[in-house]
Amino acid sequence: MNDSPLRIAVVGHTNTGKTSLLRTVMRDVSFGEVSDHPAVTRHVEGAAVVLGSDGGSGRRVEWYDTPGLEDSISLLDLLETMRAGRRVEGIDLIQRFLDKPESHDRFAQEAKALRQVLTSDVALYIIDARDRVLGKHRDELSILAYCARPIVPVLNFVAAEDARTKEWREQLSRAAMHAVAEFDTVAFDAASEQRLLEKMRTLLDSHGELLTELIEDRRDERARLIAATGNVIAELLVDAASHVRTAPTENRRERDAALDAFRKVVVEREQACIAALLELHRFRADDCDASALPIEDGRWGVDLFSPAAMRQFGIQATGGAAAGAMVGLTLDVMLAGLSLGTGTLIGAAAGAMLGVGRSHGRQMIKRARGMTEVHCDNATLALLAARQVTLAAALLRRGHASVTPMHLADAPAKQVITDSHGLVSHLDAARLFPGWSKLSGASGPGSPADPRRQSLVEELAEHITAIIRNAADQVGRLSHP
Secondary structure (H helix, E strand, C coil), X not given: CCCCCEEEEEEEECCCCHHHHHHHHHCCCCCCCCCCCCCCCCCCEEEEEEECHHXXXXXXXXXXXXXXXXXXXXXXXXXXXXXXXXXXXXXXXXXXHHHCHHHHCCCXXXXXXXXXXXXXXXXXXXXXXXXXXXXXHHHHHHHHHXXXXXXXXXXECCCCCCCCHHHHHHHHHXXXXXXCEECCCCECCHHXXXXXXXHHHHHCHHHHHHHHHHHHHHHHHHHHHHHHHHHHHHHHHHHHHHCCEEEECCCHHHHHHHHHHHHHXXXXXXXXXXXXXXXXXXXXXXXXECCCCCCCHHHHCEXXXXXXXXXXXXXXXXXXXXXXXXXXXXXXXXXCCCCHHHHHHHHHHHHHHHCCHHHHHHHHHHHHCCEEEECCCHHHHHHHHHHHHHHHHHHHCECCCCCCCEECCCCCCHHHHHHHHHHHHHHHHHHCCHHHCCCCCCCCCCCCCCHHHHHHXXXXXXXXXXXXXXXXXXXXXXXCC
16 A cells, blocks of 8 residues: 555646635635735645544645746747757656756746646646636646646636636647546535546556545545534524523513513524534634524514414314413413412413423413513524524535635525424424523523433434535525625
8 A cells, every 4th residue: 555645736827726726625714825816826835634533544645735837838938949859758858947047037936836746646737717728728738748747637616607617628628638627616516526536546546545535534524514513503493492581571671671682692692603613614703794683573482372472382272262362361360360389380280281381381380470481483493593504505515715705694595494494393392491501501400411402402413414415405605706
């Protein structure tokens, strides 16, 4: 087995996305400098992937970003002049050029790139698929061919509307370049990355096992990332579903204050979730513009004993009793004027009779004391889930070279909304235990440390993970620079 590291030189014309590709394959938004100005990279920069986690081999894949080839036409003319009809192998010609003064002066940028190609196992020639095919591109490929290293042309920005992908493939085929890969560094696609690695594997027998391990490592890494993402979102939903704030029923000012405080806590909890997802996916905090939750007062869920809330929670009156407003009215009469002890007993009994269980029994007691509960209703929870799933799917499809922030105000896909509503049914148990919310600061049984809470989070995370996998293919990016 070849234990030496695999060295990959990333080369191409100025401003074609070489540094962008390195950011994306390294999952590192801070690698190098990315801008619309040409010739940003002036020196060779390197980074390595070590296949050592989870029982990996510890072998290295080294990636090298190189300066842009700025004047390939003149450089090819110089090389042809140096050859002057003599039979000189291309690699020897490049070595002679690197020994000449011009390699440190006029063609210093090109020389840095070529030196790196000579010390690498393969060169990725990055092409901006939006560009027209010009003579400079053919000259660059001719110069790289002199280095006697396998070359994989990589078409970047293929997701752009003005990409000339077909034209480029035809021209590269004419130049006997058939191992062409498409890899958009902004609209990331895991399948495209795998195909790029497979293209290199076909050209590098000596590093075939290492590239196979890298392909498997990337696939496993993505699975772990999606699972961790599902867990982060599940924690948010359980916190939001189980969080309850008590407010006076009759005092409107205090009730509104309680509602505002509740809203603030939930919004801050969503922001914390967004920050955790960005960090998990290795993006910066300013890579997402998270708009405020578009919730009106009534959508948060105030007073579960309103007629709408009774219907929403599926409370069915049995026998000749009426549902809806009549149930709420009957409970008010039953509990009016009772002492705390008596109210507790009757409240629990009434909850059992109506089939509303522990959560509603608790609320009936508070109702008897002139209090009500503020909580997240199903619509709010579904919206929270849809926003986070949409963000997660977008992060999975976002290249680390993207410079335009995503906007969380963009509407989730219809299927994501439907799936998110389906998640809410799993949160019924959370409503029974207000102490489960980390926003409540409770401890002991019924607290965030309750094993039943962890089981619910795990169950919910599995469902969210499945939704994210589907959404990553359907939703794509929330924005495109």
